[in-house]
Amino acid sequence: MFRNQYDNDVTVWSPQGRIHQIEYAMEAVKQGSASLGLKSKTHAILVALKRAPSELSAYQKKILPIDDHVGVAIAGLTADARLLSNFMRSECLNSRYAYDQPLPVSRLVSAVGNKSQILTQRYGRRPFGVGLLICGYDSQGPHIYQTCPSANYYDCKAMAIGARSQSARTYVEKHLDKFLDCSLEELVAHGLRALRDTLPSDINLTTKNCSVGVVGKDSDFTIYDDDKMEQYLSLIEGEERSSRAPPPTDGVQEGDQEPMQQDGEGQADPQPAGPEVQQPEGMDQGP
Amino acid sequence: MATFFGEIVPSFSRAVDDDDDEEESPHVATTNVRWSPLVRAELLQIPDGKLPCQTLIVAVGPAAAGFAQAFILNDDYYIVGAIFSGMEETDVNTFDQKSPTDKTCYIYRSTQIPDAFLCLCKTDVSAEQSYSFTEQLFSCINIESKYFYMSILCSCMTSEYKCDVPVSDMNPPFLRALKTTQFVGVPPCKYLEQPNLVSGLPAQLLTYAQIKEVKAVLYICYTETIYLDSASMKIFKPLLETTPIRDLIQVNPKGDEVINHLVDMYSLKNTMYL
Numbered sequence: 001m002f003r004n005q006y007d008n009d010v011t012v013w014s015p016q017g018r019i020h021q022i023e024y025a026m027e028a029v030k031q032g033s034a035s036l037g038l039k040s041k042t043h044a045i046l047v048a049l050k051r052a053p054s055e056l057s058a059y060q061k062k063i064l065p066i067d068d069h070v071g072v073a074i075a076g077l078t079a080d081a082r083l084l085s086n087f088m089r090s091e092c093l094n095s096r097y098a099y100d101q102p103l104p105v106s107r108l109v110s111a112v113g114n115k116s117q118i119l120t121q122r123y124g125r126r127p128f129g130v131g132l133l134i135c136g137y138d139s140q141g142p143h144i145y146q147t148c149p150s151a152n153y154y155d156c157k158a159m160a161i162g163a164r165s166q167s168a169r170t171y172v173e174k175h176l177d178k179f180l181d182c183s184l185e186e187l188v189a190h191g192l193r194a195l196r197d198t199l200p201s202d203i204n205l206t207t208k209n210c211s212v213g214v215v216g217k218d219s220d221f222t223i224y225d226d227d228k229m230e231q232y233l234s235l236i237e238g239e240e241r242s243s244r245a246p247p248p249t250d251g252v253q254e255g256d257q258e259p260m261q262q263d264g265e266g267q268a269d270p271q272p273a274g275p276e277v278q279q280p281e282g283m284d285q286g287p
Numbered sequence: 288m289a290t291f292f293g294e295i296v297p298s299f300s301r302a303v304d305d306d307d308d309e310e311e312s313p314h315v316a317t318t319n320v321r322w323s324p325l326v327r328a329e330l331l332q333i334p335d336g337k338l339p340c341q342t343l344i345v346a347v348g349p350a351a352a353g354f355a356q357a358f359i360l361n362d363d364y365y366i367v368g369a370i371f372s373g374m375e376e377t378d379v380n381t382f383d384q385k386s387p388t389d390k391t392c393y394i395y396r397s398t399q400i401p402d403a404f405l406c407l408c409k410t411d412v413s414a415e416q417s418y419s420f421t422e423q424l425f426s427c428i429n430i431e432s433k434y435f436y437m438s439i440l441c442s443c444m445t446s447e448y449k450c451d452v453p454v455s456d457m458n459p460p461f462l463r464a465l466k467t468t469q470f471v472g473v474p475p476c477k478y479l480e481q482p483n484l485v486s487g488l489p490a491q492l493l494t495y496a497q498i499k500e501v502k503a504v505l506y507i508c509y510t511e512t513i514y515l516d517s518a519s520m521k522i523f524k525p526l527l528e529t530t531p532i533r534d535l536i537q538v539n540p541k542g543d544e545v546i547n548h549l550v551d552m553y554s555l556k557n558t559m560y561l
């Protein structure tokens with residue numbers, strides 16, 4: 001079932017100048033769980049929430065190593081992510097072979113962008129359904145890049161993608177000026193706090209449901225999973241959750257309303273009073 | 288296809304194969320309701336053959352059904368009927384129909400409040416079947432009491448929600464309401480704004496209530512994720528303090544546990560999107 005007659009194909013423009021298939025592909029990124037990238041002057045890190053694995057199969061990785069100086073976190077269609085990461089690995093390998101130096105991260109990202117763009121302009125193909133957060137360290141310093149199914153890529157100070165990533169982006173925006181001078185531990189702690197904000201308040205980060213990837217000047221891209229996460233989770237253990245975390249249970253989200261009246265006299269006002277725009281529950285009381 | 292004057296005309300193929308006619312016997316899907324032996328015996332004794340009902344809650348879809356299972360359904364409820372509206376080959380079902388991921392549609396009744404019914408519809412009822420579903424549901428339930436209240440809970444994707452701000456600014460999941468003219472009461476959320484529409488089975492149920500001039504309210508949860516998550520179920524929680532649901536429930540301390548359990552059940556199938 002199509003919503004309109006211009007979304008059958010990625011090669012069809014709508015009268016408003018939109019390509020609906022690309023916009024629909026961007027929705028696929030939101031179906032993945034949250035991933036976050038942060039950088040300081042010395043390190044770039046990725047923090048990602050993993051989906052609960054089946055008891056029968058091994059869990060699938062959210063953070064993938066690409067080269068010694070680059071890693072990615074994925075959100076969206078797993079198979080597309082696998083293809084893109086294989087492509088990125090071969091680009092990095094080729095650079096080391098041909099020029100004997102690591103591929104600058106910006107060039108890697110633009111290669112991914114160019115590859116993705118072809119699929120948005122050819123009949124019979126479809127855009128990639130995955131968003132990537134690319135974290136790398138090269139001669140220009142640490143980098144965080146975001147790529148989209150639209151074939152756009154963004155150089156970011158920090159970014160979060162995936163389901164409920166808005167809460168993580170809000171945290172990061174609030175603390176943005178602190179990141180540049182952070183130590184690695186403080187940076188990871190910030191990342192985990194931001195990731196925690198995407199979870200409902202009765203669920204916490206554990207060694208099973210998150211992983212961290214770190215790259216720095218003298219440290220190759222390393223992924224921390226399971227037990228190795230313990231050292232980082234202990235940095236934020238016992239801290240109060242930010243009040244920006246999505247309230248799962250109590251209170252009404254759309255402003256306060258009277259509970260419904262019993263059947264009785266008079267007609268109720270059909271328009272409920274209340275703010276038109278959703279307001280946050282409370283402001284963060286962070287330092 | 289654009290015509291000479293530039294207008295767009297949908298082009299249908301007029302090529303017909305000889306085999307096509309034989310395959311195309313229109314299959315009208317019908318819905319069937321089966322009541323338990325207890326209820327069937329009870330119906331025989333009632334003059335008009337319909338069970339008296341004062342409260343009916345219908346939860347359509349996994350998010351609404353999950354919420355109802357966690358916070359409304361308790362040990363006092365027993366199954367009195369089931370509605371079958373066409374099982375697809377891709378539906379996952381266990382033999383005893385008791386797994387949370389089974390696609391079933393059971394009607395529950397409370398032992399303590401015998402005129403309160405809860406219908407958890409986890410099957411996908413197509414638009415063509417919604418009328419017969421509604422007819423079958425009300426074939427043995429009497430809604431003519433002046434205290435009758437119906438609550439319909441359902442969910443939809445935010446990609447179907449049209450508004451002038453980006454939907455991510457609305458902080459999904461969020462709740463919207465629609466009601467019949469007979470319903471006097473203020474829902475704890477906004478009414479569904481134009482040009483948004485509710486369609487399918489929930490719309491059919493509300494329309495039926497409007498035509499029969501009974502009190503009914505519909506709550507629709509707009510959610511971003513295609514997979515079941517706890518936020519999409521817990522967003523219905525404010526309704527526990529509203530008519531008619533508040534008269535039925537007992538506080539269930541295990542509600543959150545049930546929700547987390549349901550999320551785990553459904554999430555095991557989730558490896559396509561990481």
